[in-house]
Amino acid sequence: MSKQSKRREALVYHAKPTPGKIKVVPTKKYASQRDLSLAYSPGVAEPCLEIDKDKDNVYKYTTKGNLVAVISNGTAVLGLGNIGPEASKPVMEGKGLLFKIFADIDVFDIEVDTENVDEFIETVKNIAPTFGGINLEDIKAPEAFEIERRLKEELDIPVMHDDQHGTAIISAAALLNALELAEKTIEDVKIVVSGAGAAAISCTRLYQAFGARRENIVMLDSKGVIRTDRDNLTSQKAEFATDRKINTLDEAMVDADVFVGLSMADIVTPDMLKTMAPNPIVFAMANPDPEIAYQLALDTRDDIIMATGRSDHPNQVNNVLGFPFIFRGALDVRATKINEAMKMAAVKALSNLAKEPVPEQVNIAYGETRLTFGRDYIIPKPFDPRLIAEVPPAVAKAAMESGVAKEPIEDWEKYQNSLLERLGSDNKLVRLLLNRAKTNPKRVVFAEADQLDVLKAAQIVYEEGVAIPILLGRKETILELMKEIEFEDADVLIIDPKSDEESSRKDKYADAYWKQHQRNGVTKYSAGKIMRERNYFAAMMVNEGDADALISGYSRSYPSVVKPMLELIGMGKGVTRIATTNVMMTQRGPMFLSDTAINIDPSAKDLAKIAQMTARAAKMFGIEPVMAMISYSNFGSSNNERTKKVRDAVNLLHRTNPDLVVDGELQTDFALNSEMLQDIFPFSKLAGRKVNTLIFPNLESANITYKLLKELNKAESIGPIMMGLRKPAHILQLDASVDEIVNMTAIAVIDAQEREKRRQKK
Ligand SMILES: NC(=O)C1=CN([C@@H]2O[C@H](COP(=O)(O)OP(=O)(O)OC[C@H]3O[C@@H](n4cnc5c(N)ncnc54)[C@H](OP(=O)(O)O)[C@@H]3O)[C@@H](O)[C@H]2O)C=CC1
Numbered sequence: 099m100s101k102q103s104k105r106r107e108a109l110v111y112h113a114k115p116t117p118g119k120i121k122v123v124p125t126k127k128y129a130s131q132r133d134l135s136l137a138y139s140p141g142v143a144e145p146c147l148e149i150d151k152d153k154d155n156v157y158k159y160t161t162k163g164n165l166v167a168v169i170s171n172g173t174a175v176l177g178l179g180n181i182g183p184e185a186s187k188p189v190m191e192g193k194g195l196l197f198k199i200f201a202d203i204d205v206f207d208i209e210v211d212t213e214n215v216d217e218f219i220e221t222v223k224n225i226a227p228t229f230g231g232i233n234l235e236d237i238k239a240p241e242a243f244e245i246e247r248r249l250k251e252e253l254d255i256p257v258m259h260d261d262q263h264g265t266a267i268i269s270a271a272a273l274l275n276a277l278e279l280a281e282k283t284i285e286d287v288k289i290v291v292s293g294a295g296a297a298a299i300s301c302t303r304l305y306q307a308f309g310a311r312r313e314n315i316v317m318l319d320s321k322g323v324i325r326t327d328r329d330n331l332t333s334q335k336a337e338f339a340t341d342r343k344i345n346t347l348d349e350a351m352v353d354a355d356v357f358v359g360l361s362m363a364d365i366v367t368p369d370m371l372k373t374m375a376p377n378p379i380v381f382a383m384a385n386p387d388p389e390i391a392y393q394l395a396l397d398t399r400d401d402i403i404m405a406t407g408r409s410d411h412p413n414q415v416n417n418v419l420g421f422p423f424i425f426r427g428a429l430d431v432r433a434t435k436i437n438e439a440m441k442m443a444a445v446k447a448l449s450n451l452a453k454e455p456v457p458e459q460v461n462i463a464y465g466e467t468r469l470t471f472g473r474d475y476i477i478p479k480p481f482d483p484r485l486i487a488e489v490p491p492a493v494a495k496a497a498m499e500s501g502v503a504k505e506p507i508e509d510w511e512k513y514q515n516s517l518l519e520r521l522g523s524d525n526k527l528v529r530l531l532l533n534r535a536k537t538n539p540k541r542v543v544f545a546e547a548d549q550l551d552v553l554k555a556a557q558i559v560y561e562e563g564v565a566i567p568i569l570l571g572r573k574e575t576i577l578e579l580m581k582e583i584e585f586e587d588a589d590v591l592i593i594d595p596k597s598d599e600e601s602s603r604k605d606k607y608a609d610a611y612w613k614q615h616q617r618n619g620v621t622k623y624s625a626g627k628i629m630r631e632r633n634y635f636a637a638m639m640v641n642e643g644d645a646d647a648l649i650s651g652y653s654r655s656y657p658s659v660v661k662p663m664l665e666l667i668g669m670g671k672g673v674t675r676i677a678t679t680n681v682m683m684t685q686r687g688p689m690f691l692s693d694t695a696i697n698i699d700p701s702a703k704d705l706a707k708i709a710q711m712t713a714r715a716a717k718m719f720g721i722e723p724v725m726a727m728i729s730y731s732n733f734g735s736s737n738n739e740r741t742k743k744v745r746d747a748v749n750l751l752h753r754t755n756p757d758l759v760v761d762g763e764l765q766t767d768f769a770l771n772s773e774m775l776q777d778i779f780p781f782s783k784l785a786g787r788k789v790n791t792l793i794f795p796n797l798e799s800a801n802i803t804y805k806l807l808k809e810l811n812k813a814e815s816i817g818p819i820m821m822g823l824r825k826p827a828h829i830l831q832l833d834a835s836v837d838e839i840v841n842m843t844a845i846a847v848i849d850a851q852e853r854e855k856r857r858q859k860k
């Protein structure tokens with residue numbers, strides 16, 4: 099993607115559909131007058147009085163305990179410098195988003211319009227009663243040091259300047275691991291630190307706490323090496339002043355083992371890297387652009403262990419790995435501070451986790467075949483679900499042991515489970531899909547590429563490397579629209595089935611179609627005519643191996659697109675029914691709902707087939723299916739033809755697929771409430787399990803439910819995903835959004851990848 103389109107994409111992302119990245123959502127009922135009288139006057143007076151009696155009750159009756167303030171004055175925003183409070187807001191909202199998705203912590207971002215230390219401290223102190231913790235962000239040194247020190251002294255909630263300690267924790271964990279790989283010891287290595295600001299000073303202090311020796315450290319600021327003979331050094335810089343005869347970064351890099359960059363972009367040259375010691379460790383952490391570009395560094399030295407602060411390269415050493423989990427642990431024991439013991443515990447938890455086998459889900463999410471501890475994987479990935487289970491307990495334990503926890507945890511297993519539960523409602527699955535598609539992009543025909551939204555989706559998948567789009571439709575319109583969205587330079591195949599330019603292709607497909615259907619009343623002439631229809635043409639492209647998958651249906655009703663797919667592509671071997679599933683991103687995690695689009699009143703046998711196909715689809719997403727066959731009856735509580743049909747389907751599945759975790763017939767609330775199910779029906783295969791797949795007794799119930807969830811809960815939905823066709827063909831909902839089309843394209847690509855794998859295995 100060009101720099102210009104990345105810029106445009108970032109601006110549109112922030113502006114549309116609503117400006118900004120976070121919002122406030124009520125957590126209590128507000129449907130009736132009664133609810134409102136509890137939420138506000140008169141009911142609200144009761145918790146006020148309780149808190150008035152005992153201030154600690156504020157944790158019991160308000161959001162304080164899970165609410166963190168991300169506060170900045172905009173004086174050191176990423177590596178962009180002093181751009182002021184308003185311009186810092188996107189970053190602070192971004193931190194809020196990360197706190198929420200990684201650790202389920204709510205955030206108010208607060209941008210303060212002052213560079214005066216006393217005024218800033220006063221502001222934070224005055225608003226502190228609202229919050230369970232204070233995350234100071236992007237405040238420049240040396241002011242940041244005093245601000246944090248005084249707030250820590252004066253407040254009884256955890257205060258952490260993330261650029262200092264978040265960064266220090268992550269980079270220390272990465273450094274310990276990199277040193278292990280380079281077979282060097284922290285006590286002996288020569289370290290060059292570029293930057294002497296908030297992040298650099300705190301990182302270096304923490305490396306010292308782990309054994310780095312001051313005489314081995316050279317630190318530089320914007321004026322060059324920090325030497326003892328320089329005037330007007332701040333006390334923090336003076337801590338690292340050297341009396342060695344080194345004046346420039348070039349000189350400092352000679353024979354250095356480690357380079358730590360927390361300064362600004364592009365100040366390290368390949369020549370400098372060449373003078374470093376064998377197996378050099380280079381952490382170029384300036385954001386958004388590192389001190390030396392990742393690829394340039396790798397091209398310069400093949401023995402390098404390289405990390406940046408960016409998410410688009412291996413080894414992202416960025417405080418995003420720290421602040422969500424450190425605050426989670428601190429809030430959960432109501433720590434009054436984030437102290438050295440808690441920081442050290444986080445470092446150890448992170449560095450140990452990188453050496454553990456990586457769950458398949460993480461490999462899939464990052465499009466990797468097998469992440470293992472090594473030069474390209476020295477620190478866990480932010481989307482690793484183990485982070486929330488490992489880091490907060492380590493931090494919480496350290497808080498308890500060091501005497502700063504006001505609410506110690508007693509049941510650690512229960513705590514760990516509650517942490518995992520917090521990860522239910524995000525959209526990691528979508529990221530997982532896109533990354534997986536990117537590992538082996540396939541040719542996807544977009545049968546309605548002359549529709550703007552379809553074309554926009556094709557542009558995204560092309561630029562992101564998710565798929566190789568083939569654009570079908572009126573060529574003139576497609577070219578015009580491509581210009582409009584600055585997609586005209588893309589190297590993509592455009593085909594107009596109605597144009598004479600395509601006559602040889604059309605003849606080939608017409609001939610193949612005629613041979614298939616000549617005994618069903620299709621003449622050569624009618625076969626030629628039908629190939630002018632885009633969905634037939636697209637299906638033939640897939641049939642004839644000229645494309646790997648197809649996407650259609652944006653502008654036509656579902657049944658009218660299903661028909662040519664069934665007629666031309668047909669069902670897979672052994673398949674007696676096609677069906678669809680929708681994946682809903684719900685509070686409890688992704689849920690598969692089947693069949694949402696095809697089978698009006700499936701028989702018991704059909705239901706069993708739908709369940710089998712849905713199980714396979716769930717596995718394609720890296721999810722082990724736990725399936726409930728639902729009804730309005732529980733295990734025979736209502737006995738009639740309809741409930742018996744579901745029971746028969748379950749019996750059939752238990753016979754044919756004994757390993758499948760499936761049971762029923764069950765009412766939906768029992769299916770979704772594992773405790774209720776365990777209490778009343780302990781014999782069920784699903785008792786104590788978290789159901790993630792619901793097979794509905796008929797189309798009405800499935801379709802109504804998924805649309806209800808989508809509209810009322812605003813649950814994101816992927817699908818309907820077509821199951822059972824002989825080749826990958828996926829049908830969009832009428833008027834699908836660009837995101838939905840992109841997601842369906844990723845599904846189509848993964849579908850094609852899976853089939854290829856199966857073919858190769860045979
Ligand atoms: N990857 C990550 O997780 C994180 C990365 N960072 C990045 O680190 C950088 C610094 O952030 P932060 O410490 O908060 O900001 P500060 O403003 O506190 O510090 C910036 C430091 O960089 C120094 N500097 C500027 N230009 C040069 C240069 N050419 N050579 C050497 N040093 C230079 C400044 O020198 P002087 O003192 O003379 O002004 C100052 O010491 C930013 O790019 C930021 O994005 C920060 C936090 C986390």
Ligand SMILES: CC(=O)C(=O)O
Nearest residue numbers: 176177261385416417
């Ligand atoms: C990551 C971060 O906090 C920074 O670059 O400032």
Ligand SMILES: [Mg+2]
Nearest residue numbers: 176235236261
């Ligand atoms: Mg920052």
